[in-house]
Amino acid sequence: MGSEQNDGTSSFCPSEPKLCVNGCGFFGSPSNMNLCSKCYRDILTKEEQAASAKAAVEKSLNPNKPKIQLQQITPGVVVESGSSTSSGEAAPVDPPKPTATRCLSCNKKVGVTGFKCKCGSTFCGAHRYPESHDCEFDFKGVAREAIAKANPVVKADKVERI
Numbered sequence: 815m816g817s818e819q820n821d822g823t824s825s826f827c828p829s830e831p832k833l834c835v836n837g838c839g840f841f842g843s844p845s846n847m848n849l850c851s852k853c854y855r856d857i858l859t860k861e862e863q864a865a866s867a868k869a870a871v872e873k874s875l876n877p878n879k880p881k882i883q884l885q886q887i888t889p890g891v892v893v894e895s896g897s898s899t900s901s902g903e904a905a906p907v908d909p910p911k912p913t914a915t916r917c918l919s920c921n922k923k924v925g926v927t928g929f930k931c932k933c934g935s936t937f938c939g940a941h942r943y944p945e946s947h948d949c950e951f952d953f954k955g956v957a958r959e960a961i962a963k964a965n966p967v968v969k970a971d972k973v974e975r976i
Contacts, residue, residue: 919947932956 834842840850849857917924917938929942933951941947
């Protein structure tokens with residue numbers, strides 16, 4: 815008689831899987847609005863595309879906000895691309911030149927393996943040390959300034975005698 819209880823009249827009845835609402839033939843999930851994973855993903859991508867298109871349209875319809883983009887042309891000089899010169903024409907912007915790919919001492923091609931010295935030049939492996947390329951950079955002066963900044967002079971106030 816124990817085998818007769820499993821005839822479909824038990825108290826726990828698992829719900830049958832439902833098909834996708836779009837009718838693609840796969841089973842849908844209640845957590846995904848009864849859509850299969852593929853249809854649910856397609857709907858999400860369509861919503862994202864619609865939202866990005868709407869943002870682009872709103873952005874193009876509201877050109878009142880000026881956009882100022884800063885471009886670095888040379889070290890220390892910053893030029894606004896949205897600005898204009900005194901004659902009213904936009905200033906031509908030259909593309910930045912590639913860095914030196916040759917050793918300053920022997921003119922050997924160094925490519926990406928070149929060593930940049932503190933004097934600002936690029937050198938090969940043989941001339942990378944300051945002694946080998948007669949570097950004019952003042953290493954001692956820079957070190958003295960760094961030590962002076964890190965260790966300020968401290969003097970005690972004079973004590974008044976009674």
